[in-house]
Amino acid sequence: MKQQKGLSTRAVVATGIGAAVFLILFKFVAIPTGIPNTQINVAQSWDALVTAIFGPIVGASVAFIEYALNDAISYGFVWWIWVIAFALENGNATHDEILNKVKRWAEDLELQRLAMAGVLVDASPILLFDEPLVSLDSTSGHRVLALLD
Missing domain, CATH: 1.10.1760.20 (Arp2/3 complex 21 kDa subunit ARPC3)
Incomplete structure (x- = not known):
């Protein structure tokens, strides 16, 4: 079979x-x-x-x-x-597997948000991005785009 x-x-x-x-x-x-x-x-x-x-x-x-x-x-x-x-x-x-995966995802997303915030606070007249929203959820992505306008 x-x-x-x-x-x-x-x-x-x-x-x-x-x-x-x-x-x-x-x-x-x-x-x-x-x-x-x-x-x-x-x-x-x-x-x-x-x-x-x-x-x-x-x-x-x-x-x-x-x-x-x-x-x-x-x-x-x-x-x-x-x-x-x-x-x-x-x-x-297992609880440990879930906790480790969620922590890793949360840390990755938080690091990306922090990096984006650091760039936006700098207030440079020209900003170049390479896939800036790739790991953000749709709500956070829309917020970033609204800030860039």
Whole structure:
């Protein structure tokens, strides 16, 4: 029998259905608690079930898609570091693996923002950039472009 590369049809369908159900649960189904502004969200339980049945790749994919969609719908932009961290968490990555990856991404983004701020504070009449927005999220990129105008 020939070895198949990539995800199976079953995994792709499970990811699509899992992400759709996750988004519905995340946005519309919550258990109220006695604490103000606090509720129990059942969407993570759904993702845990999908992960247990279909494996960590499908579970991480469902979480990645859902958190990205939820951020885009709720806030108008995506907080990629959080989306990736939650997807890694739901895909059974260890706490240390997640922390190290998120720290590295945050440090890279912060260094780029600091470098950009240093250039802008200098207020030179001519600025030359080589891919200045390559690692910034869309909101930060728009802010930098607005500052340059």
